[in-house]
Amino acid sequence: MSTPQMLSVRNLSIEFGGVHAVDDVSFDVQPGEVFAIIGPNGAGKSTIFNLISRFYEPTAGSIFYGEHDLLELPAHRIVRMGIGRTFQNIELFEQATVLQNLLVGRHRHMRSNPFREFLFLPGVKKDELVHRRKVEDVIDLLEIARYRDQRISDLPYGARKNVELARALCAEPTLLLLDEPASGLNTEETDDVSFWLEDIKHDLGVTIVMVEHDMNLVARVADRVLAINNGKVIAIGTPDEIRDNVEVQHAYLGAAA
Amino acid sequence: MQYLFKTRYEDDVRFLAKSGEKIRVGLVVLFMLAAPLMLQDYYLAELGLLLVYAIAGIGLMILTGFTGQVSFGHAAFLGIGAYSHSILMARAVPFSLSILITILIAGLVGMIIGRSASKMHGFYLAIATLAFAILIETVFGEWKSLTGGHAGLAVPALKVFGVTLAKVWQQYYVDLVMAGIVIWGASNLFRAPTGRAFIAVRDSELSARSLGVNVEWVKIQAFGVSAAITALAGALLAHQLTFLAPDVFGVLESLKLLLMIVVGGLGSILGAVFGAIFVSVLPVAISFLKDVLPPSIGQKAGLEPLLFGTIIVLFIVFEPLGIYGRWLKLRFFFETFPYYRKASFVRQKSYLKTERMR
Amino acid sequence: MLPMSDVIHLAITGIAQGCAYGLIALGFVLIYKATEVVNFAHGEFMMLGAFAVLTFSEVLGWGFWPAFGLGCLSIGAVGYLVDAQIMRRIIGQSQASVFILTVAFGFIFRSLAGMIFGWNTQSLDTPFDGRIALGGGIEIGTDRLAIVGATVVLVGALYLFFARTRVGIAMQAASQNQLAAFYMGIPVKRLISFTWAIGAMIAAAAGALLAPVTQVDTTIGFLGIKALSGAIIGGFGSIPGALLGCLLIGLIEPFADYYVPSIKGVSAYVVMLLVLFIRPEGLISQTYQKKA
Numbered sequence: 001m002s003t004p005q006m007l008s009v010r011n012l013s014i015e016f017g018g019v020h021a022v023d024d025v026s027f028d029v030q031p032g033e034v035f036a037i038i039g040p041n042g043a044g045k046s047t048i049f050n051l052i053s054r055f056y057e058p059t060a061g062s063i064f065y066g067e068h069d070l071l072e073l074p075a076h077r078i079v080r081m082g083i084g085r086t087f088q089n090i091e092l093f094e095q096a097t098v099l100q101n102l103l104v105g106r107h108r109h110m111r112s113n114p115f116r117e118f119l120f121l122p123g124v125k126k127d128e129l130v131h132r133r134k135v136e137d138v139i140d141l142l143e144i145a146r147y148r149d150q151r152i153s154d155l156p157y158g159a160r161k162n163v164e165l166a167r168a169l170c171a172e173p174t175l176l177l178l179d180e181p182a183s184g185l186n187t188e189e190t191d192d193v194s195f196w197l198e199d200i201k202h203d204l205g206v207t208i209v210m211v212e213h214d215m216n217l218v219a220r221v222a223d224r225v226l227a228i229n230n231g232k233v234i235a236i237g238t239p240d241e242i243r244d245n246v247e248v249q250h251a252y253l254g255a256a257a
Numbered sequence: 258m259q260y261l262f263k264t265r266y267e268d269d270v271r272f273l274a275k276s277g278e279k280i281r282v283g284l285v286v287l288f289m290l291a292a293p294l295m296l297q298d299y300y301l302a303e304l305g306l307l308l309v310y311a312i313a314g315i316g317l318m319i320l321t322g323f324t325g326q327v328s329f330g331h332a333a334f335l336g337i338g339a340y341s342h343s344i345l346m347a348r349a350v351p352f353s354l355s356i357l358i359t360i361l362i363a364g365l366v367g368m369i370i371g372r373s374a375s376k377m378h379g380f381y382l383a384i385a386t387l388a389f390a391i392l393i394e395t396v397f398g399e400w401k402s403l404t405g406g407h408a409g410l411a412v413p414a415l416k417v418f419g420v421t422l423a424k425v426w427q428q429y430y431v432d433l434v435m436a437g438i439v440i441w442g443a444s445n446l447f448r449a450p451t452g453r454a455f456i457a458v459r460d461s462e463l464s465a466r467s468l469g470v471n472v473e474w475v476k477i478q479a480f481g482v483s484a485a486i487t488a489l490a491g492a493l494l495a496h497q498l499t500f501l502a503p504d505v506f507g508v509l510e511s512l513k514l515l516l517m518i519v520v521g522g523l524g525s526i527l528g529a530v531f532g533a534i535f536v537s538v539l540p541v542a543i544s545f546l547k548d549v550l551p552p553s554i555g556q557k558a559g560l561e562p563l564l565f566g567t568i569i570v571l572f573i574v575f576e577p578l579g580i581y582g583r584w585l586k587l588r589f590f591f592e593t594f595p596y597y598r599k600a601s602f603v604r605q606k607s608y609l610k611t612e613r614m615r
Numbered sequence: 616m617l618p619m620s621d622v623i624h625l626a627i628t629g630i631a632q633g634c635a636y637g638l639i640a641l642g643f644v645l646i647y648k649a650t651e652v653v654n655f656a657h658g659e660f661m662m663l664g665a666f667a668v669l670t671f672s673e674v675l676g677w678g679f680w681p682a683f684g685l686g687c688l689s690i691g692a693v694g695y696l697v698d699a700q701i702m703r704r705i706i707g708q709s710q711a712s713v714f715i716l717t718v719a720f721g722f723i724f725r726s727l728a729g730m731i732f733g734w735n736t737q738s739l740d741t742p743f744d745g746r747i748a749l750g751g752g753i754e755i756g757t758d759r760l761a762i763v764g765a766t767v768v769l770v771g772a773l774y775l776f777f778a779r780t781r782v783g784i785a786m787q788a789a790s791q792n793q794l795a796a797f798y799m800g801i802p803v804k805r806l807i808s809f810t811w812a813i814g815a816m817i818a819a820a821a822g823a824l825l826a827p828v829t830q831v832d833t834t835i836g837f838l839g840i841k842a843l844s845g846a847i848i849g850g851f852g853s854i855p856g857a858l859l860g861c862l863l864i865g866l867i868e869p870f871a872d873y874y875v876p877s878i879k880g881v882s883a884y885v886v887m888l889l890v891l892f893i894r895p896e897g898l899i900s901q902t903y904q905k906k907a
Contacts, residue, residue: 053466055466074471075466075467076470076472079469084467085467092461093457093459093465095460095524096456100456103453105468107450107453107457107468108468112451114451117445118446119442120445120448120449129266129267132269133266167464167468325709326711327711327714329714376895376896377891377895378896379714380710381851381895381897383714384840384844385888385891388840388844388884388887392885392888395881515715519712523709523711558729558730558734559727559730559734560726562722563722563727563730565719566719570723573708573712574701574704574716577712
């Protein structure tokens with residue numbers, strides 16, 4: 001292919017105590033697309049995300065982001081490359097307010113120096129205001145203004161999902177990893193998610209890789225789909241191709257289907 | 258609820274956002290400034306001690322309340338501060354320089370502990386800090402040439418810029434200024450990136466990492482800042498005590514610091530101050546109890562740790578947010594009167610999520 | 616240099632002491648594995664156990680073995696109640712709060728014991744007061760042998776309990792995933808309280824068996840901190856690792872006290888801090904990273 005790859009995963013494998021959670025997985029993500037990863041529970045979808053985030057050390061394989069070898073970086077440097085993410089079981093800062101959560105999302109763009117901040121020198125205030133403004137843009141986009149000053153622990157589930165997406169966007173990523181963005185949401189909320197994903201893709205120009213179970217959502221927003229089972233790639237293609245793929249149907253419904 | 262009509266982003270960044278807060282803080286500051294005119298020396302000295310403990314409490318609060326790193330041995334930093342300041346002062350180092358060096362030493366020791374702490378699992382750290390405190394206490398006792406060992410060490414008189422401040426009110430103002438700086442500075446920290454990174458590490462290391470927070474470095478920073486502030490309190494405490502002995506900085510003192518922040522309310526600067534007020538009033542309450550209780554209980558040794566322990570248990574079980582949490586509820590009650598409902602603050606049910614990776 | 620016979624003697628005392636730490640550490644690890652709570656009051660369970668046995672056997676004069684059984688049972692009951700009444704209420708609170716809570720328990724128990732049983736050191740007569748010659752002029756007290764024996768027996772018994780019995784397997788399940796275990800019909804709450812009871816009973820047994828060596832007073836609970844240090848050195852996640860660490864501490868201590876008397880009593884902590892500084896996860900490391 002002549003188009004430059006944004007993310008390229010090659011022969012990625014990881015073992016946990018003899019179990020091949022991810023086994024020789026390769027795929028490429030092109031700039032500007034929505035790339036979905038599907039598969040039954042325990043197929044290794046989230047593990048792939050955790051490998052890209054550098055939470056796990058792969059036993060073999062490589063992950064390149066543009067020219068950068070991600071495996072050379074520690075986990076906290078990944079977002080500086082422009083890769084943001086959300087988590088399957090929402091990982092927000094529970095005892096902090098929505099605003100504080102979103103501001104931590106800006107951390108990648110912040111200077112931090114305890115001495116300056118202890119004295120709250122004028123420069124600190126100036127920086128804070130700049131970031132505050134950026135955060136407000138995201139708050140507007142995802143319509144979470146009414147939660148702004150609430151603590152996360154007081155928020156309903158759906159709102160938490162939105163806040164987590166917002167926090168990831170605050171980092172202004174170029175590639176966004178979304179781990180089940182619609183799980184646990186009702187139809188209406190899922191519709192919202194699909195509109196936002198379109199907005200994020202078109203207006204912000206962010207490339208999206210998402211793990212998702214809801215095939216309707218995947219069919220609606222994804223450009224290409226990767227299906228995996230037992231840590232192995234079983235198919236890759238457009239949503240329609242995947243839907244008609246016999247092996248994918250087997251993986252989901254068992255051999256009898 | 259008091260609605261805040263924010264019209265500018267500055268409103269979110271300001272030190273005191275609500276008008277009520279400004280009035281309250283103003284009144285407290287006014288009272289503290291005027292205290293020497295109104296109080297007898299005994300009570301003024303107690304108030305000074307309270308301020309010193311508030312500083313120490315903020316030190317531990319930054320580490321345990323905001324960064325989630327439990328230290329069972331924070332009295333060690335209090336001791337390092339007290340001893341290093343006294344030893345330096347005794348060698349004719351000027352007050353401000355001595356304080357500065359003390360803070361730097363403690364901060365450095367804190368960062369070294371923090372370096373290993375950053376790789377430790379939660380309770381390993383708790384035990385390591387406890388062991389560290391026991392060791393430091395042993396060092397104070399054994400390094401006789403420097404610390405005077407168990408015989409003790411006399412603290413030189415408080416002398417700032419060549420002026421001897423021997424009077425109680427003079428010392429009180431030194432404590433007040435320091436406490437003011439620490440409270441203001443610590444609050445600043447938590448409306449800026451460093452403090453937010455601390456909170457992020459406390460609540461979820463995983464997502465903190467994914468957002469670009471260098472978790473190891475944050476823990477080292479938190480330890481450094483915390484140790485430095487606690488050592489400052491130690492240096493001021495030395496002037497209050499006028500005589501240092503190793504066992505002053507023992508396990509019970511560490512527990513007292515923990516008691517302060519738990520009772521005051523984990524995760525708020527104001528909580529540390531409330532906690533300091535609480536531990537200052539506690540001895541009065543205990544001596545009162547000793548008179549009221551039948552002598553068979555009241556006169557027994559061990560009443561103090563028993564009460565310390567019981568109060569901690571009661572607060573953690575029934576009011577995990579401490580006095581600060583009570584205060585929030587009280588304020589909410591008045592602001593929403595008569596619409597307060599018990600359900601406004603119901604805790605959610607939760608179950609243990611394992612932190613072990615499988 | 617020490618003469619060889621002294622070295623051997625110190626080593627044997629060290630191993631016996633290490634087993635004592637191991638015996639205490641067993642309870643720590645047990646409760647930790649079931650609930651992920653580190654019970655900092657564990658040493659105080661041991662102290663209470665020693666006092667309970669002392670009261671039953673010396674004050675009431677019921678003889679050592681009945682007193683031993685009763686003492687263990689009553690401390691077991693205390694352990695059960697501590698979980699059922701207090702620990703259960705604070706599930707889901709931050710680990711920091713939980714640590715602080717158990718430390719507070721330690722202080723409460725110590726003060727109460729002092730108030731009830733007195734602050735003086737007392738001694739407990741046990742059936743183990745002889746000495747056995749090992750040849751070469753080296754002998755060992757039967758009290759020490761009893762500790763070694765009890766450690767071996769209890770480790771074996773616990774292994775069988777967790778590997779073979781229904782209750783033990785249910786406990787393992789509950790420790791892996793409380794919610795899932797609950798959905799499978801396992802009475803998670805009761806099991807956890809039961810684990811606390813077993814942990815407390817082991818501690819009480821340790822307290823009584825250690826009594827000839829340590830005597831009985833309110834401060835013997837601090838042995839718990841040493842046992843914890845040992846367990847951490849070895850690696851807290853597994854019982855063999857913890858035992859190994861405790862043996863190591865026990866072996867190092869008498870020699871360190873002999874050669875560096877200025878750190879007498881705290882050498883265990885020096886060793887632990889050194890180990891943690893070099894290997895923050897203990898000698899036998901385990902992955903403790905939170906699951907993503």
